Amino acid sequence: AQSVTQLGSHVSVSEGALVLLRCNYSSSVPPYLFWYVQYPNQGLQLLLKYTTGATLVKGINGFEAEFKKSETSFHLTKPSAHMSDAAEYFCAVSGYGGATNKLIFGTGTLLAVQP
Amino acid sequence: DVKVTQSSRYLVKRTGEKVFLECVQDMDHENMFWYRQDPGLGLRLIYFSYDVKMKEKGDIPEGYSVSREKKERFSLILESASTNQTSMYLCASSPITGGPTEAFFGQGTRLTVV
Numbered sequence: 001a002q003s004v005t006q007l008g009s010h011v012s013v014s015e016g017a018l019v020l021l022r023c024n025y026s027s028s029v030p031p032y033l034f035w036y037v038q039y040p041n042q043g044l045q046l047l048l049k050y051t052t053g054a055t056l057v058k059g060i061n062g063f064e065a066e067f068k069k070s071e072t073s074f075h076l077t078k079p080s081a082h083m084s085d086a087a088e089y090f091c092a093v094s095g096y097g098g099a100t101n102k103l104i105f106g107t108g109t110l111l112a113v114q115p
Numbered sequence: 116d117v118k119v120t121q122s123s124r125y126l127v128k129r130t131g132e133k134v135f136l137e138c139v140q141d142m143d144h145e146n147m148f149w150y151r152q153d154p155g156l157g158l159r160l161i162y163f164s165y166d167v168k169m170k171e172k173g174d175i176p177e178g179y180s181v182s183r184e185k186k187e188r189f190s191l192i193l194e195s196a197s198t199n200q201t202s203m204y205l206c207a208s209s210p211i212t213g214g215p216t217e218a219f220f221g222q223g224t225r226l227t228v229v
Contacts, residue, residue: 009155032215043119043205043220044158051215090157094215101215102148102173103207107157 002027006106019078023091032094033074086113119221127227134193138206145211147189152203196228
């Protein structure tokens, strides 16, 4: 079975500081991994995804994530936080099961950015 | 752009009512999903469908049913709403590509059962 674990349900950073949101996965097959962002009262928007190939993945809004197989991790980073980054972030792994490819989500990390 | 549209942003229903949540996608995706989102629990899969009239249970199907009569529309039905079904409901769709792919989400429906 596949799963993801997000460490830290709440993270607070100062504007301009490094953002680091942690995600560890469990998968018996090569995983496809995703980060989504949810702004207040909105649906989920894809930030970035890892499928195969380059392990450092760049996404929208200056975010990137690195797939580390040895650590079973896919942590999300941004060098300099902006107030507009305040949102909830979800890590997800794509399940293998017929044609459906359903996503399995972590419990989310709420990012607060302090001025 | 892919568009997934949920018919209501906010709903208030009474305990015992039959509730329909509607979702339409405009990208001819085969897969459609209903998730429930609760604080501290993330997104949990209720039901999904990979074709018209086909459906499979997700992780928390109890108290829910679904209908997919047309490819673009996927409905979630609460047969008899209860207060523990108060939640944010998210619909999503994705194509069948031969491998895992991301899902595209609607704006969500915040349902309150009183």
